[in-house]
Amino acid sequence: MKLEETVNKFNKQHLLNVESKDNKLNLSIHGNNLCLNFNKKTDKIAELLNTMQKQSLIYFEDFDDLTMYENETWNYTKIASGWNTKNELLKMIEQSQIDKKICIHLFNINESINLFDIADIMNLADENGYHTDTSLFNVSLSLDGINNYAIVYVDK
Numbered sequence: 001m002k003l004e005e006t007v008n009k010f011n012k013q014h015l016l017n018v019e020s021k022d023n024k025l026n027l028s029i030h031g032n033n034l035c036l037n038f039n040k041k042t043d044k045i046a047e048l049l050n051t052m053q054k055q056s057l058i059y060f061e062d063f064d065d066l067t068m069y070e071n072e073t074w075n076y077t078k079i080a081s082g083w084n085t086k087n088e089l090l091k092m093i094e095q096s097q098i099d100k101k102i103c104i105h106l107f108n109i110n111e112s113i114n115l116f117d118i119a120d121i122m123n124l125a126d127e128n129g130y131h132t133d134t135s136l137f138n139v140s141l142s143l144d145g146i147n148n149y150a151i152v153y154v155d156k
Contacts, residue, residue, distance in 0.1 A: 015029070016028070016063065018050050020041070020042040020043045020045070022041065022042075023037060023039065023040060023042060024036065024038070025038060025045060025046060025074075027063065027066070032063065032064075034063065034066055034067055034070060036074050037072070037073045038073065038074045038075065039074070039075050040075075040076075044150070045106070045150060045152060048108065048148055049106065051108065051140075051148070052108045052138055052140035052148075066136065074153070076153065077151055077153065078092070078150075079148070079150045080148075080150070081147065081148045081149070082146070082147070083147050083149070084112065084147065085112065086117040086121065089121060089147070089149060092149075093125055093151075103132070103134075103135045103151050104135060104136045104151070104152040104153075105125070105136075105137040105149075105150075106137070106149065106150040107121075107137070107138070107139045107140065107149055108140050108146075109140065109141060109147055110142045110145045110146070110147055111141075118139065122135075
């Protein structure tokens with residue numbers, strides 16, 4: 001319980017405020033603000049970020065790295081949800097054929113997915129054009145047992 005209290009306190013200190021308006025994603029943390037432009041509505045990405053932060057194991061720590069992309073227009077390939085196993089998710093990733101430059105991986109995972117599974121997912125994403133060596137990511141434990149996943153990328 002003590003460890004859980006410490007994690008919750010830490011997460012509150014590093015909570016990213018996420019708001020979606022039309023095709024813009026407004027992010028703020030510790031008085032720093034950032035607006036990312038997308039080619040389509042950002043409601044689902046904002047929902048994922050807000051949901052996952054409430055139960056985050058790894059907080060979104062690379063906020064400063066995103067500032068260089070404020071003048072870019074972002075795209076995202078898809079949001080794959082409703083998967084229960086690593087293999088189901090891998091199949092969804094394999095269906096993407098678009099070349100990506102920088103990506104944010106958003107994982108919301110249940111107990112059936114472990115860190116080794118995430119490594120496999122990242123490796124497959126890398127093989128499919130998602131440059132995971134330059135990615136920013138957030139991993140959370142899904143308390144409702146439902147998995148969600150998204151990849152956000154910047155066009156070349």
